[in-house]
Amino acid sequence: MPGKQLLAAGDLPDLMDVRGQAVARRALEVAAAGGHNLLMVGPPGAGKSMLAARLPSILPPLTPRELLDVSMIQSIAGELAGGALSDRRPFRAPHHSASMAALIGGGLKVRPGEASLAHNGVLFLDELPEFQPSVLDSLRQPLESGETVIARANARVSYPSRFQLIAAMNPCKCGMAGTPGHTCKRGAACSTDYQARISGPFLDRIDIRIDVPAVSASDMIVAGAAPEPSVTVASRVAAARERQRHRYEAAGHPDILTNAAASSALIERMVEPDRESQSLLLQAAERFNLSARAYHRVLKVARTLADLAGSEKVARPHIAEALSYRLNFGSA
Ligand SMILES: Nc1ncnc2c1ncn2[C@@H]1O[C@H](COP(=O)(O)OP(=O)(O)OP(=O)(O)O)[C@@H](O)[C@H]1O
Numbered sequence: 001m002p003g004k005q006l007l008a009a010g011d012l013p014d015l016m017d018v019r020g021q022a023v024a025r026r027a028l029e030v031a032a033a034g035g036h037n038l039l040m041v042g043p044p045g046a047g048k049s050m051l052a053a054r055l056p057s058i059l060p061p062l063t064p065r066e067l068l069d070v071s072m073i074q075s076i077a078g079e080l081a082g083g084a085l086s087d088r089r090p091f092r093a094p095h096h097s098a099s100m101a102a103l104i105g106g107g108l109k110v111r112p113g114e115a116s117l118a119h120n121g122v123l124f125l126d127e128l129p130e131f132q133p134s135v136l137d138s139l140r141q142p143l144e145s146g147e148t149v150i151a152r153a154n155a156r157v158s159y160p161s162r163f164q165l166i167a168a169m170n171p172c173k174c175g176m177a178g179t180p181g182h183t184c185k186r187g188a189a190c191s192t193d194y195q196a197r198i199s200g201p202f203l204d205r206i207d208i209r210i211d212v213p214a215v216s217a218s219d220m221i222v223a224g225a226a227p228e229p230s231v232t233v234a235s236r237v238a239a240a241r242e243r244q245r246h247r248y249e250a251a252g253h254p255d256i257l258t259n260a261a262a263s264s265a266l267i268e269r270m271v272e273p274d275r276e277s278q279s280l281l282l283q284a285a286e287r288f289n290l291s292a293r294a295y296h297r298v299l300k301v302a303r304t305l306a307d308l309a310g311s312e313k314v315a316r317p318h319i320a321e322a323l324s325y326r327l328n329f330g331s332a
């Protein structure tokens with residue numbers, strides 16, 4: 001494209017700023033490595049928004065092909081006004097008051113919405129239960145198929161929308177359920193009513209769910225070793241993505257770049273759990289009533305964990321860790 005320059009990555013918020021939170025840091029790395037959806041649940045001030053804002057600093061740059069798709073959508077949405085292209089992955093964080101049209105797209109000119117503007121990048125929904133339930137449910141389709149379809153009286157427009165969903169929320173309306181020593185004034189209803197705003201089918205599409213407890217001020221003061229900077233994490237993420245790209249290319253799917261983007265049939269071929277892993281999966285399936293979708297999503301996360309570890313085989317510890325992310329918060 002003549003006259004368009006490529007912007008350098010520039011200064012992004014760095015993971016070096018995040019103290020403690022080992023579980024959340026690990027989950028963010030796994031999500032980045034495989035393109036998985038992530039939900040962080042924790043009290044106010046735990047650092048959820050802070051962690052999400054640091055995801056772009058560990059994601060690999062867009063490939064030229066991905067960049068082309070992203071800039072095409074931006075140009076239809078009229079967001080390429082400056083004329084500058086960037087190989088940084090989109091990071092869209094719509095406010096919880098966003099309408100369905102803003103998220104999915106629409107209007108007279110059938111403009112792409114946030115879900116499409118986040119294509120090949122991240123859609124960050126902060127304060128998840130504060131979104132209109134119907135607006136959240138409209139994301140179910142793109143979360144499954146990677147495209148949004150806007151139906152009109154005389155036309156049907158579809159835009160690519162393969163985004164990675166990152167969501168954050170408090171465990172209850174007052175924000176503190178589960179914090180040691182705290183009892184909600186409204187009792188159990190404080191969290192059940194709040195969590196019920198997110199439908200089961202929506203939650204089912206989130207592969208990694210973690211609790212993010214607050215880091216106390218004293219933990220911050222006596223913090224041990226300096227936290228790892230984003231560049232170190234980004235290099236592990238890049239290596240894991242490279243493994244995925246090679247694997248899917250060798251299997252005849254050069255368009256698939258992450259485990260999250262693989263179809264159910266394909267991921268079954270790519271994992272082939274050994275006997276030990278199979279028995280663990282069977283136990284979990286029976287005990288927690290795993291849906292077929294949940295089963296495939298566990299396999300995808302387990303494949304990413306093996307890729308991060310540089311392992312060709314997916315072994316029992318990978319399956320166990322993937323299951324542990326799934327069985328947090330709500331149903332499996
Ligand atoms: N682990 C941490 N390391 C360093 N600073 C932290 C950490 N956790 C929280 N903070 C500090 O607390 C501030 C609030 O964090 P943040 O906004 O990410 O919380 P949150 O979990 O999103 O809360 P809320 O539920 O209210 O949205 C941060 O800007 C940062 O200054």
Ligand SMILES: [Mg+2]
Nearest residue numbers: 048049126168
């Ligand atoms: Mg926040």
